[in-house]
Amino acid sequence: MPFNDKSRLDPSQVQDRRGRSVGRTMAVGGGIGLIILVVSLLLGANPGDLLGMIANDSSSGIQGTSETSDLQTACQTGADANSRADCRIVGYVNSIQDFWTDEFAAQNAQYTPAQTVLYSGSTEGACGYASGASGPFYCPSDQMVYLDLAFFEELTTRFGAQGGPFAEAYVLAHEYGHHVQNLFGLLDRSGDNSTGPKSMSVNIELQADCLAGVWAYHAAETGYLMTPSKEEIAQSLDAASAVGDDRIQRETQGYVSPESWTHGSSEQRRDAFIDGYQSGDINSCESPGWTG
Numbered sequence: 171m172p173f174n175d176k177s178r179l180d181p182s183q184v185q186d187r188r189g190r191s192v193g194r195t196m197a198v199g200g201g202i203g204l205i206i207l208v209v210s211l212l213l214g215a216n217p218g219d220l221l222g223m224i225a226n227d228s229s230s231g232i233q234g235t236s237e238t239s240d241l242q243t244a245c246q247t248g249a250d251a252n253s254r255a256d257c258r259i260v261g262y263v264n265s266i267q268d269f270w271t272d273e274f275a276a277q278n279a280q281y282t283p284a285q286t287v288l289y290s291g292s293t294e295g296a297c298g299y300a301s302g303a304s305g306p307f308y309c310p311s312d313q314m315v316y317l318d319l320a321f322f323e324e325l326t327t328r329f330g331a332q333g334g335p336f337a338e339a340y341v342l343a344h345e346y347g348h349h350v351q352n353l354f355g356l357l358d359r360s361g362d363n364s365t366g367p368k369s370m371s372v373n374i375e376l377q378a379d380c381l382a383g384v385w386a387y388h389a390a391e392t393g394y395l396m397t398p399s400k401e402e403i404a405q406s407l408d409a410a411s412a413v414g415d416d417r418i419q420r421e422t423q424g425y426v427s428p429e430s431w432t433h434g435s436s437e438q439r440r441d442a443f444i445d446g447y448q449s450g451d452i453n454s455c456e457s458p459g460w461t462g
Contacts, residue, residue, distance in 0.1 A: 172252055172395070172396050173248030173249070173251040173252050173258075173261050173394055173395055173396070174248045174393065174394060174395065174396065175247060175248045175249040175252065176247060176248060176249075177247065177248035177251075177261075177393055177394045178246070178247060179245050179246055179247060179248070179250065179251060179257065179260050179261055179264055179394075180260070180264050181241040181242050181244075181245045181246075181257075181260050182242070183260065183263050183264060183267060183283060183285055183286065184241055184245075184256075184259060184260045184263055184285065184286045184287075184288060185285055185286070185287045185288065185314075186240075186241050186256070186288050187287055187288060187289040187290075187293050188288055188289060188290040188319075189290060190289070190293070241256060241257070241260060244256075244257060245257035245260045245261075248261060248394060251394075255319060256288060256319070258335060258338065259286065259288065259317070259319070259338070259342065261394050261395070262338065262339045262342045262343075263286050263315075263342060263346075264392075264394055265385075265389055265392040265394040265395055266342060266343055266346045266385050267281070267283050267284070267346070268392040268393075268394070269385050269388050269389070269391070269392050270346065270349075270350060270385075271283075273452065274353075279353075281353065282313065282353060284308075284313045284314055284315060284346065284349045285313075285314050285315070286314070286315040286316075286317060286342070287314050287315065287316045287317065288317055288318075288319065289302075289316065289317070289318055290302075290318060290319075290320070291318070293316065295309050295311075295312050295314060295316060296309055296311035296312035296314075297309035297310075297311050297312070300316055302318035302320050302321065305321055306318075306321055306341055306342075306345055307345065308345045308346075308348035308349055308352070310348075310352045310357050313349060313352065315342065315345040315346065315349070317341075317342070317345075321341075322337070322338055322341075325337065325341075325409060325412060325413075329412040329413060329417075329418065329421075330412055330421075331408050331409045331411075331412035331413075332404075332405060332408045333405070333409075334401075334402065334405035335402070335405070336386075336398060336402035336403065336405040336406050337405045337406060337408065337409035339386070339389075339406065340382055340386075340405070340406035340409050340410060340443070341409065343381070343382035343385045343386065344378045344379055344381075344382045345378075346381075346382075346385075347377065347378030347379070347380075347381035347382050348374075348378050350381055351374065351377065351378065351381075356374070356377075357374070365429060365430050365431055365432055366428060366429050366430075366431055367428050367431055367434065367435065367438070369431070369432075371431075371432045371433075372431055372432065372433060372434045372438070375432070375433040375434055375439075376434050376438055376439065376442040377442070377455050379410055379434075379439050379442035379443045379446070380442040380443065380445050380446035380454065380455035381446060381452065381455050382406070382443055382446065383406075383442070383443040383444060383445060383446025383447035383448075384446040384447070384449070384450055384451065384452055384454070384455065385446075386398060386403065386406065386443075386446070386447050387446065387447050387448075387449070387450030388450055403447065406443060407440050407443060407444070410436070410439040410440050410442075410443050411436040411437075411439065411440050412436075413433065413439065414433070414434060414435045414436025414437070414438070414439050414440075415428075415430075415431040415432065415433050415434060415435055416428070416431075416435040416436055417435075417436045442455075
C-alpha cells in the first residue's frame with residue numbers, strides 16, 4: 171500500500187528504543203498476565219509456556235542493534251514511509267489514529283492517542299519486561315503498543331505468512347483495536363481467563379481483528395495512504411490466518427486443541443477482518459459488552 175508522497179507524518183506518535191540495553195527486571199503481575207491471556211500476543215502461544223520462556227531467560231541484559239535511527243528527522247513525509255520500514259510504521263500509526271480520532275468524535279467521544287514503541291530484542295514498560303519472543307502487544311497500563319520489527323520476518327519464516335507491507339498494517343491495526351477496546355472499557359470486563367473458540371479471550375481478539383478491518387476500509391480517507399489493492403488486502407488476510415490458533419498448534423505440536431484457543435482459528439480471524447473491511451462500520455464488530 172503506497173503512501174501519498176506529500177503526506178506529512180507525525181513521528182512523535184512512535185518511540186524508538188532500538189539499540190538500547192535493557193536490564194533483567196520483570197513484572198509478571200496483572201499487566202503482563204493480562205497481555206498474555208487477553209489482550210495480545212499474536213503468536214498465539216500457550217500463556218503458561220510463554221511466561222516460562224520469559225522467566226527462564228537468564229541473561230542479565232539484552233543489547234539490541236547499535237544502529238538507532240532518528241525518526242523525528244528521518245520520517246517526515248509519505249515518501250519517507252515508502253522508502254523506509256520504520257517510517258512506514260510511523261505512517262500506519264498516523265493513519266490508524268487519525269481514523270479513530272474522527273470515529274470517536276463522530277460518536278461524541280474523545281480518542282486518546284497511544285504511542286507505538288519500536289524496540290529490538292527486549293524492552294520494559296508498565297506491563298513489565300517484554301522480549302521479541304512475545305510478539306507485538308498492547309499494554310493497557312501505559313496505553314502503548316510494543317513492536318519488535320523482527321516479528322515481521324518471523325511472521326513469514328516461522329508462521330508461513332506471505333508478508334508484505336499491509337500485513338504489517340494489519341498487525342498494528344489489530345493492536346490499536348485493543349486500544350479502542352480499552353478506551354471503551356471492554357478490556358476491564360474481559361479478564362475471565364477463559365479459553366476456547368467461543369471464549370471471551372477469543373472474542374476480544376476477533377473484535378480487534380474486525381476493528382482492524384474497519385480501519386482498512388477507511389485507510390485512504392485519512393490522506394496518508396492510497397486505496398488498498400486486492401493484493402494488499404490479501405496480505406492482511408494471510409497474516410490473520412497465519413496467527414490462527416489452529417494453524418499454530420498444528421505446526422508446533424502436531425495437533426489442534428480448540429479448548430485451549432485464546433485468539434481464534436485462522437478462519438475466525440480472517441472472517442473477523444473481512445466483516446470489518448466489508449462494512450467499514452464498527453457496529454459490525456459488536457460483541458458482548460460492546461458499547462460503540
